[in-house]
Amino acid sequence: GESVGLHLPTLSVQEGDNSIINCAYSNSASDYFIWYKQESGKGPQFIIDIRSNMDKRQGQRVTVLLNKTVKHLSLQIAATQPGDSAVYFCAEMGWGSQGNLIFGKGTKLSVKP
Template identity: 90%
Template sequence: GESVGLHLPTLSVQEGDNSIINCAYSNSASDYFIWYKQESGKGPQFIIDIRSNMDKRQGQRVTVLLNKTVKHLSLQIAATQPGDSAVYFCAENYPSNTGKLIFGQGTTLQVKP
């Protein structure tokens, strides 16, 4: 069935290192993808998005890469900080003619000081 999944449930990194969080999606027709950060007890916070006509998009300290050939999405965080510790979700807009987002189960990022 339709699903968006993450390869690793927990990622532990040293403060200052770069982090890479991966995501596999199932629907080749999806044309819009979003990364969210969720801290305990809070709602998902928008980080960065990308449309299917792009393969890379950069923000402040974050980069999203999209590989449509293998249906893979990744989030790169540069110089990871303790405040980056949270659960990260990727989401895809599918069907693309609706407003529906399908979320994966999330990856927990732990930043060690």
């Protein structure tokens, strides 16, 4: 069964606000985590990744936080823009899994102008 899930299936935010998308994972052996963005009618697009030896990683307007104690992953988007509207997936991979990414259910982010 799935080992990765999301707390909020939908999230609606005002343009300019910060967004936080959460993800819970159950496999403590997972050591690599990725966030993907999927726009309507397109394939998933890599946003940011983090390894289990880190608890925070920042990109351009995005930050991923990893809390291994409670097996929780979050994606923070600063100054959310209409172009950020999409479905966001977290995915995990365990050591030795040979590239087998396990995706969570996805959260739909809607940005109101």
